[in-house]
Amino acid sequence: MSPDELGRLQMKDQSLSSWFDKAKSQITDSRERGPQFRVKNGILWQVKEEQGRDVKQLAVLQPLRDKVMKVGHDCIMSGHQGIKNTYDRITR
Numbered sequence: 001m002s003p004d005e006l007g008r009l010q011m012k013d014q015s016l017s018s019w020f021d022k023a024k025s026q027i028t029d030s031r032e033r034g035p036q037f038r039v040k041n042g043i044l045w046q047v048k049e050e051q052g053r054d055v056k057q058l059a060v061l062q063p064l065r066d067k068v069m070k071v072g073h074d075c076i077m078s079g080h081q082g083i084k085n086t087y088d089r090i091t092r
Contacts, residue, residue, distance in 0.1 A: 006061075007042030015062040019044060 001009075010016055023037040023044060035048040037059075044059040060068055 009061055010044045013061045016059050019059055
């Protein structure tokens with residue numbers, strides 16, 4: 001999937017619409033905690049602070065979320081390390 005196609009599909013995904021709204025509003029209240037949302041080169045990212053540094057995570061389309069979880073959980077290299085470790089590995 002090309003970056004342009006990914007960006008177009010993200011824009012059509014209703015589950016990401018509120019994140020696009022937050023990215024467009026660009027509210028930069030330093031007191032606000034939690035993830036921020038940014039669009040860079042047409043692609044939506046969630047940006048959060050983790051251990052003192054900004055970490056960018058791709059906003060995954062609703063139809064692909066199960067596939068991402070399956071790859072992160074069922075891959076022979078992933079093993080079965082519990083819910084928290086699987087979640088941490090996928091979000092990295």
